[in-house]
Amino acid sequence: MCETTAPAAKGRSTRGHVPEPYLTELAAGVHAFIQPDGGWCLNNAGFVTDGDATLVVDTAATERRAQLLRRRIAESGAPTPRLLVNTHHHGDHTYGNSVFTPEATIVGHAACRSELLAAGHQLHAVWPQVEYGDIRLTPPTVTYREELTLHVGGTEVRLIHPGVAHTTGDTIVWLPRQRVVFAGDLVFHGGTPFLFMGSLAGSLRALRLLRSLDAAVVVPGHGPVAGPEVYDGVERYLEFVGRLAEEGRAAGRTPLEAARGADLGPFAELAEPERLVANLHRAYAELAGAAPGSPLDVVAGFGDMTVLNGGVPVACHA
Numbered sequence: 001m002c003e004t005t006a007p008a009a010k011g012r013s014t015r016g017h018v019p020e021p022y023l024t025e026l027a028a029g030v031h032a033f034i035q036p037d038g039g040w041c042l043n044n045a046g047f048v049t050d051g052d053a054t055l056v057v058d059t060a061a062t063e064r065r066a067q068l069l070r071r072r073i074a075e076s077g078a079p080t081p082r083l084l085v086n087t088h089h090h091g092d093h094t095y096g097n098s099v100f101t102p103e104a105t106i107v108g109h110a111a112c113r114s115e116l117l118a119a120g121h122q123l124h125a126v127w128p129q130v131e132y133g134d135i136r137l138t139p140p141t142v143t144y145r146e147e148l149t150l151h152v153g154g155t156e157v158r159l160i161h162p163g164v165a166h167t168t169g170d171t172i173v174w175l176p177r178q179r180v181v182f183a184g185d186l187v188f189h190g191g192t193p194f195l196f197m198g199s200l201a202g203s204l205r206a207l208r209l210l211r212s213l214d215a216a217v218v219v220p221g222h223g224p225v226a227g228p229e230v231y232d233g234v235e236r237y238l239e240f241v242g243r244l245a246e247e248g249r250a251a252g253r254t255p256l257e258a259a260r261g262a263d264l265g266p267f268a269e270l271a272e273p274e275r276l277v278a279n280l281h282r283a284y285a286e287l288a289g290a291a292p293g294s295p296l297d298v299v300a301g302f303g304d305m306t307v308l309n310g311g312v313p314v315a316c317h318a
Helices: 063-075 091-099 110-119 122-126 200-213 230-250 255-260 265-269 275-287 298-308
Strands: 022-027 030-034 045-049 054-057 083-085 105-109 142-144 147-152 155-160 172-175 180-188 217-222
Touching: 022 217, 045 063, 054 063, 054 147, 063 091, 083 147, 091 110, 091 122, 105 110, 110 142, 172 200, 180 200, 180 230, 200 230, 200 275, 217 230, 230 255, 230 265, 230 275, 255 275, 255 298, 275 298
Parallel strands: 054 083, 083 105, 105 142, 180 217
Antiparallel strands: 022 030, 030 045, 045 054, 147 155, 155 172, 172 180
């Protein structure tokens, strides 16, 4: 892998300073756009090109960062993107879509489109102080249900829906010849997974599907590029959430009470630990028989995260 911007960008952000995104070459014509430190709103994106055509995977939470991604693609020598794939509907992965249209056709799962339209300016509602720029909600115009294969010149790009996992409309972007997978938010590397709008059981199934692809390089939705060993840490965390939910619900504790009393152990090193209580909301709902991805009380979930975080609101540094 080859970095094409300053290595200093890889560090964790310090208070008052957020490192700039950087490109990493994963294979010939395949790049990841990494946004340190991978916290709230700081997602990863990427692009695939054969020199004649270009496909983008996800965008960014602000117009400035999406424009930076577009500029980095142009500076690499790749032509203007004509395809853009969204791994799911969350604003950090889709807010910048309009920066690439009308030249690019946006592709995503059918639920990605419907959830994006239903959610509206979702990030504005949570973090209104962020300077998002000119954000025009631009959903996928080409959708699929189970699998779809795209071709960027001679490069095969397989889109796979793993079922309800991080959200109801996740897409795995798999390049079989290069053995590179863009996992979206099915995988967090160095950060706490987030299941509130998806499914705990579905997220575990999605990891099994990812393993079956036998990728050599994994681009997580947040955090640095990794190998397939990254799945192990995510799986252990999800299993921890499941055990904690079963024990807490059996003892009559609320998700917040269970989260407050939890010994995070090795997971205490993960960023955004406040997500634990939101994940417990989802796990409790599934134990009660709720369908995967069924709507939960967003105010309650984010309110509990704020309380668990010591009264300081969770932060978006985009």
